[in-house]
Amino acid sequence: MDDLLADFVAETREMLEAIGGEIVAWEADPADGTRLDAIFRFVHTVKGNCGFFDFPRLEKLSHAAEGTLADVRAGRRYPDSHLVNAVLAIIDRITQLIDAIDAGQELPEGGDDVLIAALEPDTPDAGESIAVQSVAAQAPSTASSATPRTIRLPVELLDRVMSGVSDMVLARNDLARRLREAGAEPTLDGPFERLTGILNDVREAVTRMRMQRIEHLYNALPRLVRDLSAELGKQVMVDLDGGDVELDREMIEMMRDPITHIIRNAIDHGIESPSARLAAGKREIGLLSISARQSGNRITLTVTDDGKGLDTEKIGRKAVAAGLVSEAELAAMSREDIVELIFAPGLSTADEVSAVSGRGVGMDVVRANIERVGGTISVCSRPGSGTEFHLQIPLTLSIISALTVSAGGQRFAIPQSYVEEIVHGGAKAIEFSTVGETRLVVFRERRIPCLPLAHVLGIGGNEVDRRQKLVLLRLGPSDLVALAVDAIHDQEDLVVKPLAPAIMQTGVYAGTTLLDDGNPVLMLDVPTIAAQNGLAAGARARTATSVAEEAQPTDRKLRRLLTFTAFDGRRKAIGLELVMRIDQVPAEAIDRGETGDTVVIGEKIYPLVGLEPGCALGDAVKLLRLSDSLNELAYAVVELDDSIETGEELMPTPEDPALEGLLLHRGEQLRVLDGFALFARYTGLAMQAERPVCRIPRDDEWAVRMLEPLVRAAGYRIAEPDEEHVDIEIAIADQSAPATGEVGHCIRLYADPDIAAKRAGGIYRYDRSALVEALRSARQEKAA
Amino acid sequence: MSSLYVMIEIDGRLAAIDAADVQSVIEVGNIYPVPRAPGHIAGLTAMRSQSLTVVDCRKALGLTSETAPERAPVVRVAGHSYALIVDAVDDVLEARSEPIPLPGDIGIEWQRVGRGMIETDRGPALLLDVEALIAGPRAVAA
Numbered sequence: 001m002d003d004l005l006a007d008f009v010a011e012t013r014e015m016l017e018a019i020g021g022e023i024v025a026w027e028a029d030p031a032d033g034t035r036l037d038a039i040f041r042f043v044h045t046v047k048g049n050c051g052f053f054d055f056p057r058l059e060k061l062s063h064a065a066e067g068t069l070a071d072v073r074a075g076r077r078y079p080d081s082h083l084v085n086a087v088l089a090i091i092d093r094i095t096q097l098i099d100a101i102d103a104g105q106e107l108p109e110g111g112d113d114v115l116i117a118a119l120e121p122d123t124p125d126a127g128e129s130i131a132v133q134s135v136a137a138q139a140p141s142t143a144s145s146a147t148p149r150t151i152r153l154p155v156e157l158l159d160r161v162m163s164g165v166s167d168m169v170l171a172r173n174d175l176a177r178r179l180r181e182a183g184a185e186p187t188l189d190g191p192f193e194r195l196t197g198i199l200n201d202v203r204e205a206v207t208r209m210r211m212q213r214i215e216h217l218y219n220a221l222p223r224l225v226r227d228l229s230a231e232l233g234k235q236v237m238v239d240l241d242g243g244d245v246e247l248d249r250e251m252i253e254m255m256r257d258p259i260t261h262i263i264r265n266a267i268d269h270g271i272e273s274p275s276a277r278l279a280a281g282k283r284e285i286g287l288l289s290i291s292a293r294q295s296g297n298r299i300t301l302t303v304t305d306d307g308k309g310l311d312t313e314k315i316g317r318k319a320v321a322a323g324l325v326s327e328a329e330l331a332a333m334s335r336e337d338i339v340e341l342i343f344a345p346g347l348s349t350a351d352e353v354s355a356v357s358g359r360g361v362g363m364d365v366v367r368a369n370i371e372r373v374g375g376t377i378s379v380c381s382r383p384g385s386g387t388e389f390h391l392q393i394p395l396t397l398s399i400i401s402a403l404t405v406s407a408g409g410q411r412f413a414i415p416q417s418y419v420e421e422i423v424h425g426g427a428k429a430i431e432f433s434t435v436g437e438t439r440l441v442v443f444r445e446r447r448i449p450c451l452p453l454a455h456v457l458g459i460g461g462n463e464v465d466r467r468q469k470l471v472l473l474r475l476g477p478s479d480l481v482a483l484a485v486d487a488i489h490d491q492e493d494l495v496v497k498p499l500a501p502a503i504m505q506t507g508v509y510a511g512t513t514l515l516d517d518g519n520p521v522l523m524l525d526v527p528t529i530a531a532q533n534g535l536a537a538g539a540r541a542r543t544a545t546s547v548a549e550e551a552q553p554t555d556r557k558l559r560r561l562l563t564f565t566a567f568d569g570r571r572k573a574i575g576l577e578l579v580m581r582i583d584q585v586p587a588e589a590i591d592r593g594e595t596g597d598t599v600v601i602g603e604k605i606y607p608l609v610g611l612e613p614g615c616a617l618g619d620a621v622k623l624l625r626l627s628d629s630l631n632e633l634a635y636a637v638v639e640l641d642d643s644i645e646t647g648e649e650l651m652p653t654p655e656d657p658a659l660e661g662l663l664l665h666r667g668e669q670l671r672v673l674d675g676f677a678l679f680a681r682y683t684g685l686a687m688q689a690e691r692p693v694c695r696i697p698r699d700d701e702w703a704v705r706m707l708e709p710l711v712r713a714a715g716y717r718i719a720e721p722d723e724e725h726v727d728i729e730i731a732i733a734d735q736s737a738p739a740t741g742e743v744g745h746c747i748r749l750y751a752d753p754d755i756a757a758k759r760a761g762g763i764y765r766y767d768r769s770a771l772v773e774a775l776r777s778a779r780q781e782k783a784a
Numbered sequence: 785m786s787s788l789y790v791m792i793e794i795d796g797r798l799a800a801i802d803a804a805d806v807q808s809v810i811e812v813g814n815i816y817p818v819p820r821a822p823g824h825i826a827g828l829t830a831m832r833s834q835s836l837t838v839v840d841c842r843k844a845l846g847l848t849s850e851t852a853p854e855r856a857p858v859v860r861v862a863g864h865s866y867a868l869i870v871d872a873v874d875d876v877l878e879a880r881s882e883p884i885p886l887p888g889d890i891g892i893e894w895q896r897v898g899r900g901m902i903e904t905d906r907g908p909a910l911l912l913d914v915e916a917l918i919a920g921p922r923a924v925a926a
Contacts (some may be wrong), residue, residue: 410816503825701879
């Protein structure tokens with residue numbers, strides 16, 4: 001929404017600027033039809049746009065002006081100076097309103113009706129004076145509209161600038177070579193250095209122009225997931241990670257469809273229905289995590305679901321039915337190979353074509369699209385526990401620092417980011433040996449597999465010569481591989497361009513680039529080469545395994561609650577973020593003590609809450625395992641109901657501290673448990689030892705009355721006034737003097753929800769859930 | 785009505801590429817081979833700070849003989865530029881007819897890259913489907 005609004009303001013400003021001249025010209029010659037058209041278009045566009053944004057005043061003004069101008073265009077009225085003035089006054093007012101919207105201020109009050117009335121033919125002279133007034137009123141506001149200026153450009157223009165700069169770099173490199181050949185020329189060196197410096201700056205700026213945070217891709221996903229899961233009757237939450245990774249704008253657009261498709265598939269086929277999930281011993285809410293990592297010159301996007309995994313049997317059957325493989329071939333295939341079949345054209349595993357996926361666009365298209373931009377996609381799937389898609393896409397237009405080497409008489413480039421060290425094969429510290437067909441080198445007491453580059457590329461034998469040089473490449477935190485090459489040339493900054501698909505399919509190249517001398521050189525795809533040769537493929541993104549850690553609702557405004565029927569017969573709910581898993585234990589595992597109940601799960605004893613004194617237990621008891629990340633406790637329930645998502649405010653219940661409040665859900669009252677009160681009460685002893693310290697403003701009446709109990713309930717100790725070290729500080733911020741001082745963490749509370757929303761880390765002072773969440777995550781961080 | 789075609793020769797046969805598909809015709813300089821690339825990819829070459837993928841049209845048709853690099857039309861397919869090395873690049877001609885269907889079986893590889901046939905002043909020419917041509921011989925697709 002904010003983006004749209006900013007676009008609207010920018011666009012309107014642009015148009016205002018553009019018609020500025022037209023307005024003056026029209027004023028000089030009101031009979032000029034083309035000027036009139038331009039102005040008419042402007043008010044028309046503004047009218048259309050603000051209907052979309054709900055700015056009734058703007059809409060009214062532009063509508064009135066449009067009507068009058070339409071009359072003039074139709075020849076029903078003559079544009080006398082009175083009418084011109086009235087229209088100009090309206091345009092000026094529109095300018096003011098736009099400035100106000102942009103500055104986030106209240107729109108200046110009133111006066112619109114006078115302006116609109118002035119458009120009528122029989123209101124002599126009103127327009128003139130108003131026009132003058134509003135221009136005068138506008139004058140001071142122009143100073144405040146000095147927001148960062150932006151312009152919008154077509155991407156083609158950016159591309160042209162980009163390729164122009166690339167060409168300039170190549171020309172510079174060529175010149176540098178010629179200068180070197182011509183010998184030292186002090187009078188040229190200075191200006192040349194300067195040129196180089198300027199060029200580098202420009203190149204960096206141009207590259208940045210094209211980059212965008214991957215957040216732009218992420219922004220649409222929570223909604224997509226929400227809509228899809230609602231449509232399919234599933235419950236899915238989405239965890240997005242690495243939104244700050246920057247990627248070429250166009251690459252982001254290219255990734256939109258494949259990612260969307262994978263997500264659709266994951267929700268439709270991967271994640272089971274809530275009941276099936278419970279039956280399989282999983283949380284009923286599926287987790288879909290998407291993470292982005294930059295590793296060297298590639299971005300790795302990982303989409304993981306914790307669903308049922310790919311059904312290899314089904315894929316196999318479909319593949320045979322579709323004639324992709326024969327029965328015999330299928331029987332010989334490994335699980336991984338069968339999983340790979342999902343990328344084959346003409347395979348859809350959905351039994352029925354549902355509305356969501358399986359509409360003929362298959363994973364083959366996804367793969368084709370990704371390969372088109374020089375990326376790769378792979379999948380791995382564990383039956384019953386989920387599927388993971390790895391997309392590796394290049395930062396095609398980014399400039400990569402690379403090492404050029406030669407092997408088999410040809411030159412190749414290796415991204416510098418992989419290069420750990422370069423060693424001469426003749427060095428004394430090196431020892432070669434052969435195991436099977438694999439060469440190994442011993443270097444600094446480590447055995448490292450050694451690949452002769454020429455052999456990898458099929459242009460040379462599998463021998464390593466002592467005269468060769470070894471480039472040690474780092475694939476992962478502990479994986480090294482040595483690449484034997486004939487010679488090492490230079491380290492250069494290269495502009496990598498994608499390769500044609502026919503070359504990409506070899507899998508050993510990541511792109512192509514032109515060297516200083518204008519010759520093309522191939523950039524090696526190090527991870528794929530390693531994988532092809534059976535070595536660990538590094539640069540894998542973090543995979544989401546620990547559900548408890550990942551389980552954070554993406555949208556704070558919407559809370560997810562798990563509802564259940566408690567032993568006191570009441571319907572209750574608890575924040576889903578606390579629920580680690582759902583267990584069922586035999587009644588014998590429960591010990592009903594004098595001071596409190598406990599339960600044995602696995603090999604641990606947990607405090608048990610939720611049983612009513614003297615209630616019958618039956619054979620087995622369902623338990624919610626709750627965790628606040630430090631402590632766990634079990635909550636006994638009679639029956640589990642579904643989980644809900646709510647944005648409703650809770651009705652507070654001050655008389656019952658165990659409750660966060662009451663929630664009206666489908667005409668029924670739900671008692672929402674206060675997880676923090678629960679933990680504070682039942683795991684109090686355990687927490688005493690490492691209670692983090694929080695400083696709150698002691699001199700603020702509100703803080704002492706309202707904040708202190710909440711902070712205590714969240715497991716914090718309130719800092720003494722003279723205490724130096726605190727884990728977190730809560731400050732009451734006002735606009736004029738933002739709280740300063742870095743005390744590990746600082747939570748800023750604002751009295752105005754709108755301002756709070758605009759500040760990073762700002763929280764509205766009565767937004768209890770956001771505050772509690774901030775305190776919780778701060779404590780989690782400390783615990784980690 | 786009738787569009788322009790760049791006339792080329794592949795293995796002594798006359799063929800045509802829609803002139804709209806051809807960006808330019810270049811003299812092919814050094815070709816840098818790409819190890820492990822499919823056979824019809826002769827390598828990479830540089831054209832004005834851009835690298836082109838060089839496709840040997842004889843090999844793309846499954847023929848074993850190599851084409852001697854000479855002048856090559858440059859085409860752009862799916863965002864990538866290719867230089868097609870052919871026996872000869874002739875004129876740009878106007879077709880005397882609309883493309884007509886291929887006359888029966890003209891050989892499986894030729895069939896694959898043919899979109900139809902056009903009549904020109906120099907006789908009948910196979911109208912090439914550039915995309916199919918650069919995809920290479922059948923073996924690659926399997």
